[in-house]
Amino acid sequence: KQEVTQIPAALSVPEGENLVLNCSFTDSAIYNLQWFRQDPGKGLTSLLLIQSSQREQTSGRLNASLDKSSGRSTLYIAASQPGDSATYLCAALGGSEKLVFGKGTKLTVNP
């Protein structure tokens, strides 16, 4: 059974800082690893999707990496801004086409 863990549970940084969010998964037999953003009281917005054959994906100031052999993914946010404050969730998609989520990292970027 796939389990996804995110560390840290919460992170507070000053504006402008580069930061890394971590995600680990127990079963390396995945189709892809997805990163989402969730604002308070809202649904989830897809940020990046890394296919199992890929090592990383980039979108603007966001870069996500995937190491299947070690069961890890990281989300790198460059030059953080107060608008980046949200909860970030990672999720692993297995062969059953079911996404298993971590509990998220709550990010606060202080002006």
Place this chain on the structure above:
Amino acid sequence: SQTIHQWPATLVQPVGSPLSLECTVEGTSNPNLYWYRQAAGRGLQLLFYSVGIGQISSEVPQNLSASRPQDRQFILSSKKLLLSDSGFYLCAWLFRGLPNSPLHFGNGTRLTVT
């Protein structure tokens, strides 16, 4: 383009009352559909998923049920709500047969059982 609609946005129901939450997807056909629940302090829990009309898979035992009467309609129901059913319910869809496409979520329903 594809859109997903979920309603109502918020709901307050007494214990023992019935529940019906609806989700519809526009702009695509034959999607995989999912119901997730997010309880306070906990991660997203997959409740049900469907790969076609009338095809429902349940992930956890509970007093909830799901139905898919039409290709792009997914309904979450309960005959009698429990306090523990409170939470944030999210509907999502995925292109069937294209697992390397992102999962798209609705805006969710905040359910409070009193």
